[in-house]
Amino acid sequence: MDAIDAFQDHYPDNVAHCYGCGSQNPHGHQIKTVWDGDETVTRFTPEPYHTSVPGYAYGGLIASLIDCHSTGTAAAAMYRQAGRDMDSLPAFRFVTGSLHVDFLKPTPLAGELVIRGRVKEIKGRKVVVETTVSAGDVTTARGEVVAVQMPENFG
Numbered sequence: 468m469d470a471i472d473a474f475q476d477h478y479p480d481n482v483a484h485c486y487g488c489g490s491q492n493p494h495g496h497q498i499k500t501v502w503d504g505d506e507t508v509t510r511f512t513p514e515p516y517h518t519s520v521p522g523y524a525y526g527g528l529i530a531s532l533i534d535c536h537s538t539g540t541a542a543a544a545m546y547r548q549a550g551r552d553m554d555s556l557p558a559f560r561f562v563t564g565s566l567h568v569d570f571l572k573p574t575p576l577a578g579e580l581v582i583r584g585r586v587k588e589i590k591g592r593k594v595v596v597e598t599t600v601s602a603g604d605v606t607t608a609r610g611e612v613v614a615v616q617m618p619e620n621f622g
């Protein structure tokens with residue numbers, strides 16, 4: 468695949484170890500998210516070991532894709548609203564305050580999933596993101612994430 472300039476490529480190395488989105492985690496999903504107009508999109512192809520019921524994807528995988536797609540979307544939306552480049556300082560880094568997932572249909576383990584996000588609200592340090600997961604033309608899951616700007620004293 469050609470190199471893409473994904474949101475996650477702008478996370479500094481010291482916060483790039485997240486299992487879902489960190490480029491520095493060799494065991495993780497290493498998702499890559501980009502703008503598509505006012506929406507954001509991540510493309511991810513599950514592996515056979517992501518199985519729940521044979522032939523279908525594990526719900527925890529779906530939830531983690533929605534989670535990290537949405538926190539990345541939150542960060543990118545804040546930079547876009549401020550008219551700032553994603554490498555500029557001070558950094559907007561988001562963690563998950565709340566993750567809600569509705570599993571609408573079984574998600575097949577056969578090919579690429581398309582994860583799409585839309586910003587529902589930006590208020591102060593909080594961004595609410597609605598995200599869907601689709602296999603072909605079937606939407607198999609829908610999520611809502613409340614992403615909150617990471618406090619200085621996180622932990």
Ligand SMILES: CCCCCCCCCCCCCC(=O)SCCNC(=O)CCNC(=O)[C@H](O)C(C)(C)COP(=O)(O)OP(=O)(O)OC[C@H]1O[C@@H](n2cnc3c(N)ncnc32)[C@H](O)[C@@H]1OP(=O)(O)O
Nearest residue numbers: 482485535538560561562563564565590591593613615618
């Ligand atoms: C993995 C970590 C590395 C980080 C790297 C970063 C870059 C990579 C990204 C990787 C990330 C990958 C993803 C991961 O895996 S991130 C890992 C999983 N998440 C966490 O560990 C987060 C743990 N929680 C906290 O640190 C705090 O509770 C946070 C920071 C979330 C909020 O505590 P804080 O004291 O700072 O916030 P506030 O009270 O001033 O509230 C502010 C606003 O937010 C609203 N709100 C708050 N909580 C909730 C909730 N549960 N539901 C609904 N809304 C909530 C609140 O109502 C208010 O809105 P409003 O009332 O004004 O409208």
